[in-house]
Amino acid sequence: MLKRKYGNRHDWQRITKRRYAQSFLDAESFKGYITLIDMVKVREPLWITYENRELCLVDDGYMWLQQFPFGKNHMVTTTFDWEGNIVQWYIDICHEYGTDKGIPTIDDLFLDIVALPTGEVYLLDEDELEEALATNVINQEIYDLAWAEAERLLKEIKEGIFELFDIADLHKKMLEPTLESSV
Incomplete structure (x- = not known):
């Protein structure tokens, strides 16, 4: 079964106090939902390492x-x-x-891409996608769809034409005034 992720991350216990906002946009530059989670207070920071680079992804005052x-x-x-x-x-x-x-949701297909402002790009969890196919969690059609999407996105990122990176700050600024406290 595919893992469902929610835009408000309501099930994430690491965040003890949060504010949340969401909106549906229908503009030329973007059509879809945008959400913003303000991590007012967290139980503990979350650090991750990519190769030799350690990054904090969750801490008090961080936003997603x-x-x-x-x-x-x-x-x-x-x-x-x-x-x-x-x-x-x-x-x-x-x-x-x-x-x-x-609340917007996705059904996760295991493959992930991480891009850093420094230009580094990482493809993650290929093994999870392979295992999902081998154990019949997904079929060949879904497997192929995941790889095709990942390859297309990696190409757009490499060419500098993946537009969602360019409008992230704008979307954050749009949602910040509407943040509301939630559990």
């Missing part, structure tokens, strides 16, 4: 902007530190997105 582009097989999470600097872009390859009680 998520972009759910309509009709696409990916969702982008932009991590902002407490000063508003972009730490990373994390792209979930997904089967499709929808909503559950008004």
